[in-house]
Amino acid sequence: MNATALTALHMVESQPRTDIVALAETLGQQFAANAAAADEQDCFVADNYKVLKQSDLVEVGVPCELGGGGATIPELAEMLRSLAHHCSSTALAFSMHTHQVAIPAWRWNVQKAAPVEPLLKRIAAEKIILLSSGGSDWISGSGRAERVEGGYRITARKIFTSAAPAGDLLMTGAIAQEEGEEPMVLHFGIPMTSPHVKIDPVWKTLGMRGTGSHDVMIDGHVVPDAGIALKRKAGEWHPLFHIIATIAFPLVYAAYLGVAESACAIATDLARKRHADHNVVQLVGRMQTELKGAQLAHAFMIEATQRGACSAETVNDVMIGKHLVTDHAIRAVELAMEAAGGAGFYRAAGLERRFRDIQGARYHPLQSGAQAEYAGAIALGLPTARIF
Structure with a gap:
């Protein structure tokens, strides 16, 4: 340590x-x-x-x-x-x-x-430490839950499990389909100490390399009936997911906002050391404008969490905010690279790492296509239950 x-x-x-x-x-x-x-x-x-x-x-x-x-x-x-x-x-x-x-x-x-x-x-x-398998277990769910006496035997690969090496309890799910019934996603926790749980160290990525977001393999762990926290239809929004989406993403994107802010701070310091011609000044100004856009969008996400109710409409606001944070934060860091000049290209400056790390903001749900469809459906009064 x-x-x-x-x-x-x-x-x-x-x-x-x-x-x-x-x-x-x-x-x-x-x-x-x-x-x-x-x-x-x-x-x-x-x-x-x-x-x-x-x-x-x-x-x-x-x-x-x-x-x-x-x-x-x-x-x-x-x-x-x-x-x-x-x-x-x-x-x-x-x-x-x-x-x-x-x-x-x-x-x-x-x-x-x-x-x-x-x-x-x-x-x-x-x-x-709780682990999230959200990258594997969004609305459609993943993995197989086979009915056995007293519970379910789980077989699954859970991708993007951040902090897997440090986790104590994996909060996850799997799909059960009993004869004659529609697929149901079961939600439960699995101890990482289970002999049926292994980490596959596959996390070799462009950015966020230190998150340890490896795949977690579950092969035969049995979850007792009493351990099933929720059963829901596969491939369809459940009220609990309105809560999850509303609460989780403003917290996740707080991290990305912090990355953008630190990148802009580094770039501003480096820009001060350059010849401050009008091009450099404009780059810094555009960078700060994009950063402010990300900050305002994130504040909108946080405001949604304070309403005391989670619904499709709240999710829509959070996801619109998420999309705007992503776009503005990525653009702010791109401009930071330009404003810093050649000095920012060196690893020692720390800017190129943040440029790579901010790219991760693109990949969490709802991604851009689904988010736009969801927002459009809300505006037109159309169903959103299967848009994810």
Whole structure:
């Protein structure tokens, strides 16, 4: 473990648990030291996660009455945005845990949903890291759930499982189709310590190389009937997914916004060292304009989470915001590369890594085609249940 990061952790342990943004900033400054090495070596940011697990950030989204920090969604977003200024991979990977905590916390706070209480208490007490298989388990679901006595035997490959090497519990699902019935997606958690769970280390990518987003292989793990949290129709929006989409994506895209902000800060510093002719000044101005567009769009996403209800209309607003954050953030970082000049082309500047990392914003659902169709259907009063 990075000794300086541990020192920083010990320095802030006495601070109020609600001061999560300051804690994230303090730790983030230490995490930055590992960011370049993880990127260059295609390795998971393991040292950063060791520090995270000893901080209050793992359970900070759990309601206070259940042992957590009671952080709000805007506070969690600011935490992730701050981490991303220093290490894109740590922030994006941790956003997957964070939203998996924020969703049951929202259900506890807003819906008074008692079934989520044991999970939230466990996160607070044991500091477990939740993994998301959202890249595999969007609306259509993936994997096979075979009915056996007392439960279901699961066979699946779960791709894009960020922070897989550090995870304790994989929040995932699989498709069950019993004779004469329509396909149903079952939702459940699987312990990463199961002998039927293996990590396939395939994460060799353009950007976000330190997220450890490997494939997780499930071969024969049996989930008991009592472990099935939800059954829903495959290939169709369920009310729970309105909650998931509304809560998760503003947190995930807080990380991407932080990447864009840090890239623009680097470029501005480099531009100051250039001859500031009108072309450089205009590039910086255009960059800042695009960045402001991303910030405003992300604020719109966060506002949607504060309405107290999740619906197709709320999802539409979140996904419109997501599309705008993606477009403006990517364009801002492209302009940052131009504004910085040749100095930004060197790895040592840290700008080219952020240029690669921001590209990941393109690939989360709803991607551009589905998002446009969803928005069009909402505007025209058409069904959206199968647009994803």
